[in-house]
Amino acid sequence: EGQLVESGGDLVKPGGSLRLSCAASGFHFTNAYMNWVRQAPGKGLEWVGRIKSRPGGGTTDYAAPVKGRFTISRDDSKNMLYLQVNGLEAEDTAMYYCAWERPEGSFELWGQGTMVTVSS
Amino acid sequence: EIVLTQSPGTLSLSPGERATLSCRASQSVRSSYLAWYQQKPGQAPRLLIYGASSRATGIPDRFSGSGSGTDFTLTITRLEPEDFAVYYCQQYGGSFTFGPGTKVDIK
Numbered sequence: 240e241g242q243l244v245e246s247g248g249d250l251v252k253p254g255g256s257l258r259l260s261c262a263a264s265g266f267h268f269t270n271a272y273m274n275w276v277r278q279a280p281g282k283g284l285e286w287v288g289r290i291k292s293r294p295g296g297g298t299t300d301y302a303a304p305v306k307g308r309f310t311i312s313r314d315d316s317k318n319m320l321y322l323q324v325n326g327l328e329a330e331d332t333a334m335y336y337c338a339w340e341r342p343e344g345s346f347e348l349w350g351q352g353t354m355v356t357v358s359s
Numbered sequence: 360e361i362v363l364t365q366s367p368g369t370l371s372l373s374p375g376e377r378a379t380l381s382c383r384a385s386q387s388v389r390s391s392y393l394a395w396y397q398q399k400p401g402q403a404p405r406l407l408i409y410g411a412s413s414r415a416t417g418i419p420d421r422f423s424g425s426g427s428g429t430d431f432t433l434t435i436t437r438l439e440p441e442d443f444a445v446y447y448c449q450q451y452g453g454s455f456t457f458g459p460g461t462k463v464d465i466k
Contacts, residue, residue, distance in 0.1 A: 283447065283457060283458075284396075284398075284404065284447055284449070284457040284460075285457065286454070286455035286456065286457065289455070300454070302454070336403055336404075343391045343392055343410055343451070344391075344392045344394070344450075344455065345392075345394035345406055345409035345449065345451070346394070346404070346406060346449070347406055347415065348406075349403040349404055349405070349406075350403065351402075
């Protein structure tokens, strides 16, 4: 059975940076399209970005609010997904989830999330 | 970007009742690319329905999805105590968007 475990969340000051990690197991990570989704406290879900599998082109896409500040990468040799977050703003405060994308664009498997808090 | 609107915002029902949740899109969504999720407090979302009407693995058959174009529905035929949660619809039409959610709470 598949599992995703996020880590790396922390309290950071505005303008700061973090690297979030997501460890995958129990499914063929190399062929998986992987996403990051976030949820501000008490709010709804917001898609952050996606990285396609290397066989699928390995390209990335981002939501407008994070484009240019966030970078998604992957290490297939380690079954790891990453989210580099730079230039953090208070509005980036959220639980960050990694999610495995099904072929038709739904998110089949989610991690438990890692919390990022941006505050001075 | 396709915007999803969900109604009602809150649905107050009793166990055993039927729940009907609506998701409306600002433009047509390919049915293959409409999903529903359940989220309970302190937990990650769980995929319920993909492709507008296909149940995900392990999802009870009291959950069903229907609809096409711009109007989609999630139906829970008989609410169980564990079904009281927030439900989100989501679409993929080149980019991903979620609806704001419908909270199903106990009347």
